Amino acid sequence: MIIKRVLNNNTVISSNSKGVDVLLMGKGVAFGKKKGQPVDMEQIEKTFLLKDKETQSKFTELLINVPMEYILVSEKIINFGKIKLGKNLNEIIYVNLTDHIHSAIERYQEDIILKNPLRWDIARFYPDEYAVGEKAIEIVRNDLGVTFEIDEAAFIAIHFVNAEMDRSSDFAYEIAEITKKIETIIKNHYRTEFDENSLDYYRFITHVKFFAQRLLAGDHYDDEDEELLNTLKHKYEGEYASALEIKEYVQKDFEYELSSTELLYLTAHIRRITKNL
Template sequence: MIITKVLNNNAFVALDDNSKEIIVMGRGVGFKKKAGQKVELMPGAQVFSNQDQSLNSKMKEVIANIPGEYLDITEKVVSILSKEYNKKVHDIIYVSLTEHIQSAVERYTKGFEIENPLLNEIKRIYREEYEVAVRALELIKDKFGVEFTKDEAGYIAYHIVNAELDGGMNNVAEMTHIVENILNIVKKYMNIEYNEESLHYDRFITHLKFFAQRILCNTVYNDDEEELFSFLKTKYPQCYDCMTEIKKFIEEEYMYKLTESEQMYLIIHIQRIVSAC
């Protein structure tokens, strides 16, 4: 590959063997390098090759202008997500989370911290992402001597979810709104308190997150399950009635019509979650 621009000691822009622009990052990869130089990929270096030119431009800007210590935090977060949670995230996290961490640290040094009004919802709905975010706070503390409250972990978790969804932060907010409202409908209608340590609760949350994504993307899920749906409707009438309240909420707020398959799986999960309480 041929270097076209050195961003700093730890990153450069290059053209690969197919003349495609790539961004290469890694400890010392840009040290004493210059444009026009032909180089081999160093072991451990990361290569970013995005079709989205606006994202490429933003990544180059962030890498060139933000101190590498902030990017190091993001890289460690991505590594934890991949190795320990088997989660893949979009490259946008290298822009959004890095910029966020820098801004948060700068605010903290000026005596400003922002309360997170959705912290409880984030902890409940995005449990694994929140766990990683709490670990990110420790990384930030070790690097910068800054000790954030758990509100900041909520914001970091938000950026992680955003990168998982490959969407805008508005989608994360809407998805959280959908899941939280459904949880409240079930809790109130079935008169239960959730056992948040149960496997059925975890599975219900996972189902609701995918369900919310389909709603926001207007992607219809349908199987030929008419016979089973009729059976469940009769066997679990209260769960069916609860599901109709959810159906009403979704149709009124998002103009999304639930298929019989979607209704059926909601009934199944409601019944399981009730049995676990």
């Protein structure tokens, strides 16, 4: 393979047999080398091929200033996350997580340690992603000798949540805040706590997270369930009243109008988690 661009002593850009740019990494692989010279393939430790050109460009620029060991640690965390979550991840996570690891370590070296006010909520609402964050702390400690505070697990979890979404947007924090607010509205309405280990609670939180995602994206369900909603609001008056409080909240804070279908689903899910109160 022929060098197309030298990024640093450890990283070059080349192209594969199909003419697609690839990032090649290895200790000293580019030392003393120039564009047009062959790559010593025995020195290559890692190969990165990102399909999205914009992501590849961002990742390329990131590699110029980020130590190779940080990149390898990020890749190890991402590979663990793929197995743990069993989901497709947007390639942008290679950029976002690598940049986060690099920035976090620089912060820690300057004794700047950030607290995450949503850590407990992220752990509750995204338990699998949070588990990946906890594993990431362990990997960073073992491979780089840097001990992150537990708050960092939540920050890392958010990158995986965002990478699971169809849109490469930073909605995860907002989703956690909206989910917490809606849960609090219902708790205050019924003056109770919920069994967070129950299947009904899991289903409720899952529904609310997807609802929050639609809210932030400005998507709506069609208004097709007015008749069924009328039946439900008489049968489950308390649950419907709680759903109306949620409607008022999202209307006031987000100028988002709940459809009859969304009100129906909310009422039904609230019924599920409050039926035994």
